[in-house]
Amino acid sequence: MRTLIADTPTHIGETVTIKGWVNSIRAHGQIAFTDIRDRSGTLQVVGDKKLASLNVEDVVEVIGQINARDEKYFNPKMITGKVEMAVTDVNILAVSQDMPFDIHQPDLNVTLPVLLDNRTLSFRHPKVKAIFKVQEVVIDSFRQALKAKDFMEFQSPSIIPSVPEGGAEVFKVDYFGHQTFLSQSPQLYKSLLVSAFERVFSVNKIFRAEPSVTTRHLTEVVSLDAEMGLIESWTEVRDMAEYVIKFVLDQVKEKCAAELALFNATIPTVPENIPSIKLRDAQQLIFERTGRDCQNEKDFSPDDEREICKWSMEKYGSELVFVSHFPTKSRPFYTYPDDETPEFNQGFDLIGRGVEWLTGGRRINDYQTIMDHVKQWGIDPASIDLYLQAFRYGMPPLGGFAFGAERITMQVLNLANIREASLFPRDMERVDKRLPKIEKKVKK
Numbered sequence: 001m002r003t004l005i006a007d008t009p010t011h012i013g014e015t016v017t018i019k020g021w022v023n024s025i026r027a028h029g030q031i032a033f034t035d036i037r038d039r040s041g042t043l044q045v046v047g048d049k050k051l052a053s054l055n056v057e058d059v060v061e062v063i064g065q066i067n068a069r070d071e072k073y074f075n076p077k078m079i080t081g082k083v084e085m086a087v088t089d090v091n092i093l094a095v096s097q098d099m100p101f102d103i104h105q106p107d108l109n110v111t112l113p114v115l116l117d118n119r120t121l122s123f124r125h126p127k128v129k130a131i132f133k134v135q136e137v138v139i140d141s142f143r144q145a146l147k148a149k150d151f152m153e154f155q156s157p158s159i160i161p162s163v164p165e166g167g168a169e170v171f172k173v174d175y176f177g178h179q180t181f182l183s184q185s186p187q188l189y190k191s192l193l194v195s196a197f198e199r200v201f202s203v204n205k206i207f208r209a210e211p212s213v214t215t216r217h218l219t220e221v222v223s224l225d226a227e228m229g230l231i232e233s234w235t236e237v238r239d240m241a242e243y244v245i246k247f248v249l250d251q252v253k254e255k256c257a258a259e260l261a262l263f264n265a266t267i268p269t270v271p272e273n274i275p276s277i278k279l280r281d282a283q284q285l286i287f288e289r290t291g292r293d294c295q296n297e298k299d300f301s302p303d304d305e306r307e308i309c310k311w312s313m314e315k316y317g318s319e320l321v322f323v324s325h326f327p328t329k330s331r332p333f334y335t336y337p338d339d340e341t342p343e344f345n346q347g348f349d350l351i352g353r354g355v356e357w358l359t360g361g362r363r364i365n366d367y368q369t370i371m372d373h374v375k376q377w378g379i380d381p382a383s384i385d386l387y388l389q390a391f392r393y394g395m396p397p398l399g400g401f402a403f404g405a406e407r408i409t410m411q412v413l414n415l416a417n418i419r420e421a422s423l424f425p426r427d428m429e430r431v432d433k434r435l436p437k438i439e440k441k442v443k444k
């Protein structure tokens, strides 16, 4: 019967069978050492020099006796650091070819393209694995936080008939000869479900035809969406987003101490209340602090995002900051215009460590107002008829938000590129492998 490597310290003096991958091999004259790795940890195995004929990453079954190590050989970095196995038998279950690069350096010193071209090897590295452990905790705790507040999880469709967020960043799908799209956001579905379930959330892939290659954009994103009805004001939605992200960060701190340590990372500092500032006030501050005049811009540039985070840290000791009240015409048709200043809306972003983590806001719920916006935004009402149907039959005041899971992961671990925070990142130049260049047809 197989014993998990993490359990071997409880089997001192016994002969056990372990299974896993050859992590490393060290030969010293007649003796050889190999570290065997399974999902639970790594164990040092000692044998004669035949052990050294194994290849790194061979999959093996090793039978041997677990012995206590002499105290001077304790290894505090291994959970099995006080024991080792004296091997009696080794069976090779699968042979590995030679690695194209050393995947067991403490830091994987390879470029991002090499890391991604060899994804199935690079994610065996402890640091790469750690990224996805953190991401799993982010997604899991997003779910937990919302379930605790009575939100119901739903699955949103990926093939949709219209483009809710507007803009050109959408993939067209030929659907049996009909024009459809890959979902940019579960926005319309989460909103219309409020009329039945009041509070809903989803963990769904969204697709953005981002036409540029940046360090913060993917074309396929894990979107963490929530929507709630019968709200009093937009601040109730913002407060819910605040509660969720604080819960998520606490969980990462509690459950991912080892992973954070590998990256020398700490979770962002957040005070009791995350500061919140209106876009125009933030732009004025940025102008005063840097001399850069962004006061008429409809959104932040990456420099503005970094600067407002600096301000928030200096003034409130917060690495996260909400920015609200964007120009109404610059945001999707469903965003609720502010009652006092209707040229600005009750939408908000959450910016953390210089990058946007979330967008949210209050939505219009009145049928006539939504129809006016549909017209002004130049949307064909027939293309969103399902959505409008829900608003004809009693849609309560509502709002919601969406986090990007890769953005949170990237910013918590201070990764330089969002592609590191996606197991199988897609961008305009890569779908698993780098795509061959397509010559643009030049019109003559």
Ligand code: AMO
Pocket (backbone or CB within 6 Å): 165, 184, 185, 187, 208, 210, 216, 217, 218, 219, 221, 223, 225, 226, 356, 357, 358, 359, 360, 361, 400, 401, 402, 403, 404, 405, 406, 407, 418
């Ligand atoms: P938005 O378009 O801002 O809002 O998306 C929400 C969040 O998703 C993440 N995100 C991305 N991450 C990586 N690459 C991308 N190309 C990308 N695009 C978006 C970001 C962003 O903050 N319907 C609204 C949400 C709402 O109001 O509820 C929406 O989709 O973290």
